Amino acid sequence: MSIRWRSCWDADPQIHGLLKESDNLELARERLVRHLEELDWVYRRDVDKAVESWRYILIKESVRCMKNIISQRNERLAETSPIKYLWTAARTGDAEVSDDFIEELTHLFKAINGRAEVYPPHFMRGLRSPDFEKYKGRAAAQKRSAFLERIGERMEEYLSKYPSGLVPEIIERRARNKRRILDILKASNKDWNSWRWQFNNVFKDKTGFEVIKKAIRLTLDEERGIRLAIENRVPFGVTPHYLHLMDQEPSEIDFAVRRQVFPPPHYVRAMMEHRRDRKIVFDYMRERDTSPLKLVTRRYPRVAIMKPYDSCPQICVYCQRNWEITSPFYVGAGAAHEDMEAAIDWFAEHKSIMDVLITGGDPLVMDDEKIDYILQRFSQIPHIRNIRLATRIPITVPQRVTDELCNIFSKYYELGKQTLCMVTHFSHPYEVTFETARAIKRVKMHGLHVYNQEVFGFANSRRFETAALRIAMKQIGVDPYYIFNMKGKTEIEDYAAPVARILQEQKEEARLLPGVFRTDEAVFNVPFLGKNYLKAWQEHELISIAPDGRRIYSFHPWEKNIAKTKPYIYTDVTIKDYLGKLEARGEDLDDYKSIWYYY
Ligand code: SF4
Structure with a gap:
């Protein structure tokens, strides 16, 4: 043997x-x-x-x-x-x-x-649950309260590993980072506070690369990846605001923030290799097969997507739309007026659509007039009950959320008729700052709700890391909405976390937070079909283990019991490999030992 x-x-x-x-x-x-x-x-x-x-x-x-x-x-x-x-x-x-x-x-x-190997969890080391059966009334309640208090304290030990930008020490650090970037660019505070200045100074080319290198120390891999991306015109960009979230020295604290925008060399090579066929190879969600009209995507009966602007101030490495976004603010990213008109007319003709998701790219990159025009057109469609603006602007360029922009929003938030809300995309507590908080507050003062869609991957999946994000978001008025399992798209496989980890997180970490802090639904986005709810065992099942150790799942589409649609077979990343990478980051694997028993 x-x-x-x-x-x-x-x-x-x-x-x-x-x-x-x-x-x-x-x-x-x-x-x-x-x-x-x-x-x-x-x-x-x-x-x-x-x-x-x-x-x-x-x-x-x-x-x-x-x-x-x-x-x-x-x-x-x-x-x-x-x-x-x-x-x-x-x-x-x-x-x-x-x-x-x-x-x-x-x-x-x-x-x-x-x-x-589930009990006792490493998280509970040294804590023993009293035998509550032996006690009655107030005595039982006091025993239980003391036990729960210990659990809460233990959570805090974990949560304290993930400070947000609301913590005084981090605020000071960010002030120094900002000063350094402004000095390099010979710019002023006034410049910093202008979204136009932020847009004009996105670091995306050789000059920008030099600024990044002066502002922070890059790891060898980061430097190689960025250089390769710039030389080969692979989408890359970082805003000054986002750069100032990174520490001068790379560490576990800013790992997720850097990884979000610094493309690793192997990713850049994959993008280069598939320059010609990337519209097929990287279009994981098969948007090409779900777009009934230019700028429109539809996967559900009552909601559809419109994409009037096809780029962002900075590019997330794991972007689902990396098959069509070519660089920050690229020429031609804005939809032609006649295409936009046709798309809005399509919504007017399709009376079962009650919710429109305006996304892209990032629609808040467009100028105020265009945003106003689009919202005004949708506000005239009686069957559209809600308009959602999907944007990462509060995190990448919070300065863009001006009073003027919010005044436009308030025109289209009319209770009893139609509501408008914002869906943003925080991935880590380190992205939460007071500048962002002010932007969110401005939006909320005009009646809009702000929700978050988190992409759950290797970089933000350590014990209680996402719980820390939920807490930081609630502090600034953002409600967790969805938490997406990052697909193991081949070009970013090392960014993914196994399905078992998201299930473990939901059960052993999210569950310990008060209900209003964990309002997110964990989902897996099935190509072509849409979201599958991960927590419901009726919606997916483990069907096999591949020879290389990857779990193979059958995801039942949302249409189950409504329409006969074939399940989707998905091959995950391996748990052992994922744990190995966590260990390399200094994690104690005892903390994750129950992951194997989530299917
Ligand atoms: S903000 Fe969204 S659309 Fe823009 S690059 Fe990131 S994931 Fe893609």
């Missing part, structure tokens, strides 16, 4: 034995099915009442997943056969699979046998 299988077979010697003794694959499958059925019923029959309920839940889930991954049906859908590899390894000592695959199966076997 190859040494690398030892822990796997140790986790379930019975399965090892029955696979080893099976002469052929189908016999092995039959025996394993019978074994799992019997095991399942041992627990369900509740013969000796020895299995605690929390263990039972984990067992039941893992048995279901194990049955899933050995079923012929799922083998056909996933185009791989985990049981074939298991059987081969049991018979010959090894199989052509990665260590990631073996680790997945090891944890599955542990869970099946009631030995999932």
Whole structure:
């Protein structure tokens, strides 16, 4: 037996034995099915009442997943056969699979046998839950309150790793950063506060690169990636405001902020390689197949998207629309007037659309007159009950949210008729500043609600990192709305976090916050079809493990039980690889050990 299988077979010697003794694959499958059925019923029959309920839940889930991954049906859908590899390894000592695959199966076997490594969580180390059954009334309440207090304090220990820009020490740091950038550019505070100055000074070319290098120290990889992007005209740009969020020295604190806009070399190379076919290769959401008319995208019955401006002040590396955005403010990013007219007419003709999402790019890059015109046109369509403005401006150039712009907004917020709201995109508490808070306040003073869509990926997925973001956002009046699982688009695979991590975050971190702080819904965006709610087990299932250890999921489209639409098969990034990268960032992997048991 190859040494690398030892822990796997140790986790379930019975399965090892029955696979080893099976002469052929189908016999092995039959025996394993019978074994799992019997095991399942041992627990369900509740013969000796020895299995605690929390263990039972984990067992039941893992048995279901194990049955899933050995079923012929799922083998056909996933185009791989985990049981074939298991059987081969049991018979010959090894199989052509990665260590990631073996680790997945090891944890599955542990869970099946009631030995999932979940309790006690590392987060709760040293904290013991009192036996509340022994107490009654006020005494019970006081015991429980003291215990909950300890949990709250422990949360604070984690949360304090992720300061926002509202913390005095960070405010001072940002003031120094700003001064440094202004000195390099020989500009004034007045310049800084002007959105036109911010727009005109976006760092996107060789000169901008020199400014960035003077303002902060870049890592070797960052420097290589930016240089390559500029030399090869791959979308890249950073606003002065966003640059001042970065620390002079790179560290874990500003990691997510840098990673958001500094393209890694391999990403730039992928973009270069697919310069000609990127409209197909990188259009993960298949917008080309969901756009009934130029500038319009529709995936749902009652809401549709309009894209009047196709660029942003700065470019997020993981941008879903990296197949069409070519650079900040590129010439031609604004839609032609006749295309815009045709798009708005389309909305007027389609009476079932009640909500329009005006996005891009970033629509707030357009001038006030154009924004006013578009809002005014939509306000005249009686069946449009709500207009949503999707923008990252409060984070990239908060100065753009002027009183004049907000006065325009207020004209189209008319309770009883039609509402207008803003959907923004914070990804990290370090992006939350007082300048941004003032911009949000200005918007809210005019009646608009502000919601956030977070993209959850490797950079912002450490323990309680997203919880810290939720708290910072609530402090400035932004409501968490969606939290998107970052798709493992090939060009940014190292930016992604596994589906299991977002499920773990929702259960073990978000759940500890008060309800009004965790109003976000965790979603997976299914290409062509739209959002799938991740928390509902009815909406997705683990169907296989690929030989390289990636989980393969079947996502049921939102149309399930409404229209017969085929599920979407998605191959995730591997958990082992993800954990390895977290460890390299200094994380204690004990903190994540239950991730394997979220399916
Ligand atoms: S703000 Fe949105 S549209 Fe603009 S680059 Fe970032 S992800 Fe893309």
